[in-house]
Amino acid sequence: MSVWAVVALAGLGGCKETKPTPTPEPGGEVQATRTALLGAFGACVVTSARDFQQVAAELETATAALAAQPGDSTRNAARAAYHRAMDAWQILETMQVGPAAPRSMPGGAELRDNIYSWPLVSRCAIEEQLVSRSYESQDFPNSLISRRGLYAVEYLLFYEGTDTACGPTSPIVSGGTWAALSTEEKQARKRAYAAAAAEDVHRRAVQLTEAWEPGKGDFAKTLETAGPGNTVYATSQAGLNSVSDALFYVEQTVKDTKLARPLGLRDCDGDTCPEYLESQFAARSKANVRSNLVGYRRVMEGCGPDFSGVAFDDLLVAVGSEALATKLHERGAAAQAALEAVNESDLVQALDQDKASVRALYDGVKGMTDVLKTELVTVLDLELPQTVEGDND
Known part of the structure; x- marks a missing residue:
């Protein structure tokens, strides 16, 4: 549906x-419902993450096609793929528990920020990478989150202007390297950069899904079994608080x-x-x-x-x-x-x-x-x- x-x-x-x-004694109907809620939430994350992984793969394919064969049809297809990816991702924004959450949170691995860091974003940082072509580097996945993710893909696919948001102190402005790029070269680099950023998003979408899936990272089970002996959530209430925080x-x-x-x-x-x-x-x-x-x-x-x-x-x-x-x-x-x-x-x-x-x-x-x-x-x-x-x- x-x-x-x-x-x-x-x-x-x-x-x-x-x-x-009042909080009931463990083992009663309420405790059973609490456990069922945690299990259902984990299953929901798995389903939602799989949905996002699928459209992230489509976005990677579409941006690669645009970079390889630029034109109206491939650009429109890449933009449509971006919209589908964001539709799916914005549902997951309300489920930042465990692997998606910051490292300061229980089980956190910061996958959310590596996929979509808004509002911690910088158009100037992306434009500086367009000049340096650092998106071609093997170290690109380790670059600052403001230079990657779905925000970068959005700018690279949808912004058609040739100006820069960087101020006069930015090296690409003070050194004249942005102005030296032709419009055609800027557009070509945007397409290549979008493909690299979308590839990175898809890679992390796979990581997110596998972190939650049964038989792999199975964080869904970690959440559902919150309680004594659980190394992440010592009580079911701790697990419930984690879900509530995400909400x-x-x-x-x-x-x-x-x-x-x-x-x-x-x-x-x-x-x-x-x-x-x-x-x-x-x-x-x-x-x-x-x-x-x-x-x-x-x-x-x-x-x-x-x-x-x-x-x-x-x-x-x-x-x-x-x-x-x-x-x-x-x-x-x-x-x-x-x-x-x-x-x-x-x-x-x-x-x-x-x-x-x-x-x-x-x-x-x-x-x-x-x-x-x-x-x-x-x-x-x-x-x-x-x-x-x-x-x-």
Whole structure:
């Protein structure tokens, strides 16, 4: 089933006030549901990672074809492959647990940042590599994350200008090496660089899938068996906190970075700041948020068709907080509806032509995340991520 069909088929429900439920003794229905949730989440990551690996392979093939035989058809095919890859990746953004997470987190291997490091990106760094052709080096996979990944592929495939974002102190500006490149040479290098970056993305997509797959890294089993004797998660609660932390991507990144900053609600001196939108070259900031919400609902409601399957809502029901589960369903659907009510093709046009619709989207996501960081963490005795603690907006 496509992402669009999954979104369209999601249902609604009613809600009423809930209260915290004490943590039950291990071995009861709640413990069984908690274990099932961790197992279902791991299976969801495996499925989602496999989906991304497939489209990452298609992106590698398409960019290689563009580099070998440039033209409108190969360029359009490479761009279409990029959109498919980002649709799949943005779902995984809400599942940064274990191998995808930073090394400071349990089981972290930083695969996420090596695949897509936004907002830690630099167009200038990419342009400096275009001049030095370091993307041809065997050491390219070890270069800074701002020079690789899906952000680099986006710039290289979609930006057709010949200017540079680098300032006068950059060697490629002060030394005149950027200006010395002809337009044709810049475009040729962009194609070759895109192919190298896409190859690296595909390689890391394979690493991510294998890290979670049964019979290989099997981090899915590590998460499901959280508890005594587990070297990564000493308790099932620790495993649950790890999944909850990943879910807070919608609070920290979607709400605060992808929406609040462009809307001028923070870190912006103007009425709006479209330069803070996520997708500056492929014009898919709205599409990215759409996939983020799908990823969120897979974790909150279930990873199967129509968001079926074991997820956080089932654990809430098991601890006697069915009303909260219903409220979270409603808030997730409301955020999705607010996104679909943005009529423009992307948020850059919406900010200019109908800012109110983008603000309504922000409010919808905030309504969802407010419940996350208050009622959900209280009822399930979860720990807020450190970056969320003290954030009252």
